[in-house]
Amino acid sequence: xxxxxxxxxxxxxxxxxxxxxxxxxxxxxxxxxxxxxxxxxxxxxxxxxxxxxxxxxxxxxxxxxxx
Amino acid sequence: xxxxxxxxxxxxxxxxxxxxxxxxxxxxxxxxxxxxxxxxxxxxxxxxxxxxxxxxxxxxxxxxxxxxxxxxxxxxxxxxxxxxxxxxxxxxxxxxxxxxxxxxxxxxxxxxxxxxxxxxxxxxxxxxxxxxxxxxxxxxxxxxxxxxxxxxxxxxxxxxxxxxxxxxxxxxxxxxxxxxxxxxxxxxxxxxxxxxxxxxxxxxxxxxxxxxxxxxxxxxxxxxxxxxxxxxxxxxxxxxxxxxxxxxxxxxxxxxxxxxxxxxxxxxxxxxxxxxxxxxxxxxxxxxxxxxxxxxxxxxxxxxxxxxxxxxxxxxx
Numbered sequence: 425x426x427x428x429x430x431x432x433x434x435x436x437x438x439x440x441x442x443x444x445x446x447x448x449x450x451x452x453x454x455x456x457x458x459x460x461x462x463x464x465x466x467x468x469x470x471x472x473x474x475x476x477x478x479x480x481x482x483x484x485x486x487x488x489x490x491x
Numbered sequence: 492x493x494x495x496x497x498x499x500x501x502x503x504x505x506x507x508x509x510x511x512x513x514x515x516x517x518x519x520x521x522x523x524x525x526x527x528x529x530x531x532x533x534x535x536x537x538x539x540x541x542x543x544x545x546x547x548x549x550x551x552x553x554x555x556x557x558x559x560x561x562x563x564x565x566x567x568x569x570x571x572x573x574x575x576x577x578x579x580x581x582x583x584x585x586x587x588x589x590x591x592x593x594x595x596x597x598x599x600x601x602x603x604x605x606x607x608x609x610x611x612x613x614x615x616x617x618x619x620x621x622x623x624x625x626x627x628x629x630x631x632x633x634x635x636x637x638x639x640x641x642x643x644x645x646x647x648x649x650x651x652x653x654x655x656x657x658x659x660x661x662x663x664x665x666x667x668x669x670x671x672x673x674x675x676x677x678x679x680x681x682x683x684x685x686x687x688x689x690x691x692x693x694x695x696x697x698x699x700x701x702x703x704x705x706x707x708x709x710x711x712x713x714x715x716x717x718x719x720x721x722x723x724x725x726x727x728x729x730x731x732x733x734x735x736x737x738x739x740x741x742x743x744x745x746x747x748x749x750x751x752x753x754x755x756x757x758x759x760x761x762x763x764x765x766x767x768x769x770x771x772x773x774x775x776x777x778x779x780x781x782x783x784x785x786x787x788x789x790x791x792x793x794x795x796x797x798x799x800x801x802x803x804x805x806x807x808x
Contacts, residue, residue: 429803434736436795438710464805472798475791482784483710488537489548491704 432457436476440484447476497549497776500769502571503559508543510579514586514614515542518607528604532590535599546582549780552700553773554669554693555581558676561689564767565682573622573679577672580618584668587611588640595648596717622675629678633671640668650718658720662701663694692761699754703781706747709739721747740792748785755781 435442435457446453450469454461461469515533518526530539537545546555558577562569587608593600623629643664650657670693677686705712705719712719713735721743722735728746729738755778762770 429799429806430734430737432802433740433795433799434734437740437792438713438736440710459802459806462805465802468798468801468805472791472794475794478787479791479795482788483707485707487704489545489551491552491700 428458432459436479437483440480443476443480443484447473447480497547497773499547499556500559502569503556503574504543504547506571506575506578507546507555507582510575510582511543511546513579514582518610522607522610525604525607525610528601529607532593532600532604533586536589546585549776552666552669552697554585554666554672556773557669557689557693557770558672560767560769560773561673561676561685561765562680563769564765565685566680576618576621577675580615580675581669581672583611583614583618584671587615588668591644595644619671619675622679627678629675632674632678636667636671636674639664643667653718653720653723655720655724658702659698662720663697665701666693666697669693669697688761688765692758692765695754695758695761699751699758702747702751702754706751707784709743710736740796744785744788744792748781748788751781752778752785 432454436446442453442456445456446469450466451461454465454469459465515526515530518529533539533542545551555578558581559569559574562574590600590605590608590611592598594605619629619633643661647661647665653661670690673689673693674686677683677689702721705721709719709721709725713722724746725735725738725743728742729735733741735743755774759771759774759778762774
């Protein structure tokens with residue numbers, strides 16, 4: 425995988441703010457990673473939007489309970 | 492609103508609500524300026540309209556419920572006044588430990604909220620004083636637990652590397668303060684024969700809970716430079732040119748979930764020997780709930796990997 429796609433993979437796994445941005449404004453999120461968001465790429469991103477949101481729900485949720 | 496899959500005993504839930512509101516309303520009445528600062532701090536952790544749900548959330552460590560389940564396991568009933576004192580003590584003990592942790596971990600706590608530590612500790616001691624006279628054997632247990640809690644907190648703050656054996660020995664002990672009400676039940680009813688098994692169970696439950704938190708928080712912990720066993724393992728196991736996130740995606744998620752599932756199975760086996768159907772039911776819920784979370788994570792990551800491959804191909808074409 426090209427380096428910038430590897431960085432994108434890492435960022436989605438580790439960065440809650442980026443996951444939110446990718447779901448709400450994928451063009452801006454991809455551009456911030458120096459990836460030109462072609463129509464095809466946006467279509468691919470759209471197809472996994474739910475998965476990104478699910479990851480955010482689990483990894484990104486701030487505890488509102490006694491840990 | 493927390494999910495309602497854990498069916499708390501309604502009496503227990505109402506005792507928790509009363510103890511939490513009693514703590515906060517007393518503070519409002521007796522130290523209004525300090526209370527305002529405490530509420531600001533607490534508001535970063537929980538919904539202030541229902542601060543009791545912070546403790547009864549299905550994913551929280553059930554340290555308020557354990558003494559309730561323990562008493563029920565051998566008496567069939569609970570003394571509500573006694574359980575209320577235990578819950579009140581534990582809520583105040585928790586606020587004490589949480590605020591101290593937040594201060595030492597560098598989380599935002601206004602200095603003008605910190606004097607509340609003295610009040611939380613006073614409330615904790617006064618609640619136990621209502622249950623045990625001065626000179627009662629319980630106070631030796633209290634002293635040893637509270638000292639161990641301070642010692643482990645100090646050791647933990649200095650840790651720069653956490654090995655598997657460090658984690659196994661220390662992670663449960665970090666929450667040792669929560670064993671005070673378990674001990675209180677055993678001392679009150681002269682059932683100290685039950686104490687070792689319940690303490691050992693609690694140690695394993697707190698360890699599971701810590702690992703689960705470290706797993707779900709690994710991204711934030713990594714970004715903040717915090718030391719956890721999971722992140723230490725990631726550093727050791729990842730390839731030389733691999734990032735922590737890549738290792739988590741490739742192996743870490745599978746490794747951590749397997750570890751957690753194995754520990755949970757052990758917890759359920761241990762709980763069955765404690766003769767508390769409530770506790771076993773609770774663990775079965777946590778086990779199913781975690782398995783669902785783990786599956787969702789794995790499926791989402793697989794979809795994400797496929798997506799990235801497609802994006803890379805599309806960019807090349």
